[in-house]
Amino acid sequence: MDIKSIKGVGEKTLKYLNSLGIYTVKDAILYFPRSYEDRRNIKPINELKDGDIASIIADVSLIYANRRASTGKTISRVVFKNQTGFIVGVWFNQPYIKNTFKIGQRVFLYGKISKKMGEVQIIEPQYEKDIEDIKFGINPIYPSNKHLSQKVLRKIIDECLKYIDSEINEILPDDIRKQKEIYDIKKAILNIHHPNDYAALDKSIERIKFEELLILQLGLFAAKKRFEKLENAYPIPVCSEMKEFKESLPFELTNAQSKTIREILIDMKKSKPMNRLVQGDVGSGKTIVAIIALFNCAMNKYQGALMAPTEILAQQHFLSLKSLLKNYSINIALLIGSTPKKQKVEIIEKIKKGEIDIVVGTHALIQENVEFKNLALVITDEQHRFGVRQRGELINKGHNPHVLVMTATPIPRTLALFVYGDMDISIINEMPSGRQKIDTYFVRPSMRDRVYDFVKKEIKNGRQAYIVCPLVEESEKLEAESAVETYEKLKEVYFKKFNVGLIHGKMNSIEKDLVMNDFKNKEIDILVSTTVIEVGINVPNATIIVIENADRFGLAQLHQLRGRVGRGSYKSYCILISEAKTDEARKRLKIMTQNSDGFIIAEKDMELRGTGEFFGTKQHGPLELKLADPFKDIDILKQTRDLAREMLEKNMLYKKEYFNLIKEIENKFNAKIDQTTFN
Numbered sequence: 001m002d003i004k005s006i007k008g009v010g011e012k013t014l015k016y017l018n019s020l021g022i023y024t025v026k027d028a029i030l031y032f033p034r035s036y037e038d039r040r041n042i043k044p045i046n047e048l049k050d051g052d053i054a055s056i057i058a059d060v061s062l063i064y065a066n067r068r069a070s071t072g073k074t075i076s077r078v079v080f081k082n083q084t085g086f087i088v089g090v091w092f093n094q095p096y097i098k099n100t101f102k103i104g105q106r107v108f109l110y111g112k113i114s115k116k117m118g119e120v121q122i123i124e125p126q127y128e129k130d131i132e133d134i135k136f137g138i139n140p141i142y143p144s145n146k147h148l149s150q151k152v153l154r155k156i157i158d159e160c161l162k163y164i165d166s167e168i169n170e171i172l173p174d175d176i177r178k179q180k181e182i183y184d185i186k187k188a189i190l191n192i193h194h195p196n197d198y199a200a201l202d203k204s205i206e207r208i209k210f211e212e213l214l215i216l217q218l219g220l221f222a223a224k225k226r227f228e229k230l231e232n233a234y235p236i237p238v239c240s241e242m243k244e245f246k247e248s249l250p251f252e253l254t255n256a257q258s259k260t261i262r263e264i265l266i267d268m269k270k271s272k273p274m275n276r277l278v279q280g281d282v283g284s285g286k287t288i289v290a291i292i293a294l295f296n297c298a299m300n301k302y303q304g305a306l307m308a309p310t311e312i313l314a315q316q317h318f319l320s321l322k323s324l325l326k327n328y329s330i331n332i333a334l335l336i337g338s339t340p341k342k343q344k345v346e347i348i349e350k351i352k353k354g355e356i357d358i359v360v361g362t363h364a365l366i367q368e369n370v371e372f373k374n375l376a377l378v379i380t381d382e383q384h385r386f387g388v389r390q391r392g393e394l395i396n397k398g399h400n401p402h403v404l405v406m407t408a409t410p411i412p413r414t415l416a417l418f419v420y421g422d423m424d425i426s427i428i429n430e431m432p433s434g435r436q437k438i439d440t441y442f443v444r445p446s447m448r449d450r451v452y453d454f455v456k457k458e459i460k461n462g463r464q465a466y467i468v469c470p471l472v473e474e475s476e477k478l479e480a481e482s483a484v485e486t487y488e489k490l491k492e493v494y495f496k497k498f499n500v501g502l503i504h505g506k507m508n509s510i511e512k513d514l515v516m517n518d519f520k521n522k523e524i525d526i527l528v529s530t531t532v533i534e535v536g537i538n539v540p541n542a543t544i545i546v547i548e549n550a551d552r553f554g555l556a557q558l559h560q561l562r563g564r565v566g567r568g569s570y571k572s573y574c575i576l577i578s579e580a581k582t583d584e585a586r587k588r589l590k591i592m593t594q595n596s597d598g599f600i601i602a603e604k605d606m607e608l609r610g611t612g613e614f615f616g617t618k619q620h621g622p623l624e625l626k627l628a629d630p631f632k633d634i635d636i637l638k639q640t641r642d643l644a645r646e647m648l649e650k651n652m653l654y655k656k657e658y659f660n661l662i663k664e665i666e667n668k669f670n671a672k673i674d675q676t677t678f679n
């Protein structure tokens with residue numbers, strides 16, 4: 001059911017809902033809160049302590065005129081009272097607040113308490129004036145943006161929840177739910193939006209995680225079986241030019257690269273399609289491995305495709321391929337969202353006729369009108385951006401093509417088995433020779449000027465720098481705005497005599513390319529950027545990266561960002577600027593200063609948190625998991641793996657009560673499942 005049919009969803013709201021990924025009523029039902037506010041305890045004012053998060057019901061007793069503080073901020077103050085005392089609501093830069101309340105009106109307030117010189121204040125509280133309508137339970141807070149208030153979003157989602165019976169199907173049969181003592185799906189979803197208590201919430205979250213991980217495990221088993229049975233891939237022998245090509249490279253391959261390449265070339269010779277994951281730490285040299293596989297494919301007159309997670313990266317891979325393969329008659333094309341229409345049509349036509357040997361692209365490659373003549377090798381450079389589903393879509397364009405997946409996110413071996421259990425794994429655990437350790441420092445913002453002086457020194461020595469702006473979750477636009485601000489300031493104040501460039505996610509790809517090219521050609525000394533440079537960017541002359549508000553980033557992300565430097569033989573530096581107010585933040589940043597191996601960082605992160613935000617908490621995770629986190633939920637992961645095995649051994653999945661489960665696996669993995677799949 002379309003979200004448009006829900007009361008209160010006009011054209012504008014629809015646009016904003018879409019920007020959150022909500023298009024249907026089902027999307028809204030499955031749009032889970034990011035956190036909760038506990039409104040159950042209404043507290044007497046005279047018992048409030050500084051720092052409390054409290055709920056209060058009181059009457060408006062006095063509304064002050066707005067005041068301007070020396071910082072330029074407008075301050076609005078409203079006094080509320082009840083039998084237990086007075087409390088002052090304080091709002092900054094919201095001058096309209098003073099007209100929002102009426103003397104004598106009864107309101108509900110929720111927010112953080114601050115005690116200042118005997119005055120009890122509640123800072124920028126949430127308020128509700130229709131006391132009748134107030135929900136006093138544990139209320140959801142949804143990931144949102146400034147256009148959609150929590151109030152509106154809650155109302156819409158609550159309206160959608162009325163349709164839960166028709167929109168959501170139970171996929172776990174009764175006997176499994178009983179055996180595992182887990183909630184039915186509808187109860188779990190309703191509880192996640194409006195929990196009665198935390199125990200019910202935990203059990204509900206667990207139910208969703210269980211379902212997600214069970215589907216993942218079954219999907220992986222199905223994929224593995226499917227691959228095991230495939231026999232008719234194009235066998236691609238090692239071409240006679242291979243030796244000469246390797247010798248022509250500008251560097252000698254590391255042992256780990258050579259071993260991985262050997263494994264790949266052996267796989268490609270077979271008529272059984274390759275299904276291999278290459279895991280290599282940041283900067284370990286995965287690209288050349290992909291290039292060699294593509295070269296071998298093209299020299300055997302088959303087509304190969306390389307899919308990258310961003311346009312910048314696709315472009316970079318395209319240029320590397322062009323330059324390294326220039327002495328061979330291999331036709332290479334780039335196909336990305338921003339390729340001009342006319343050119344796109346031409347490229348697509350040539351791919352179809354087999355006139356293009358290697359095509360590099362983004363998800364534009366999986367668009368339906370791209371057809372290949374003889375696609376024999378599919379490489380996806382995942383960096384944890386693609387889901388299993390998109391990978392499947394590209395694979396379906398070939399005739400059982402060989403598949404190579406590359407990832408720079410280090411996953412401890414035991415865990416890799418669970419999340420990439422369907423694939424063979426090669427690991428590049430060695431850095432090219434001549435690399436030096438990246439010195440990493442964690443400093444307070446008060447040291448910023450000294451950091452900038454250091455940046456200047458590096459630039460005077462001929463090197464280049466990245467300055468990464470604070471992460472703004474949930475809004476690429478705000479992130480871009482903050483990057484522009486930082487850029488202006490740096491250009492005009494600190495680095496007047498230098499060439500400063502800017503790159504962020506809201507620029508179109510032509511603009512991004514221009515900037516990246518200028519940076520590569522040393523026309524830019526300092527590149528101010530958001531996390532768009534996180535994956536894969538390769539400018540070996542850049543030797544220093546400064547990361548602002550470093551504690552906001554996940555460790556994986558910091559590790560990726562740091563990997564933008566130290567990619568050549570120059571000594572490189574990573575400077576993490578952070579207030580790091582909590583113990584945990586300090587410990588995490590210390591992990592970065594003391595370790596350089598991504599696998600170890602991943603493990604330490606796991607130990608420290610007992611959970612793993614290593615992957616980040618975005619709802620569109622690598623495996624399209626909404627709540628489950630393979631790092632954190634290792635117990636559920638094991639349970640579901642055992643259950644998946646049992647289901648297969650006992651041939652349970654063909655019973656009709658498993659119909660919905662099977663449908664869901666087909667959906668998520670973009671693969672057909674029938675009686676023969678698991679045999």
Ligand SMILES: Nc1ncnc2c1ncn2[C@@H]1O[C@H](COP(=O)(O)OP(=O)(O)OP(=O)(O)O)[C@@H](O)[C@H]1O
Nearest residue numbers: 251252253254282283284285286287408432536538
């Ligand atoms: N054996 C080698 N010896 C010297 N330099 C190498 C070697 N292999 C790769 N390089 C160089 O190292 C740099 C990093 O390689 P590449 O871009 O493939 O890394 P990556 O593993 O893809 O890193 P990331 O995960 O950051 O994308 C490149 O400049 C590449 O030319």
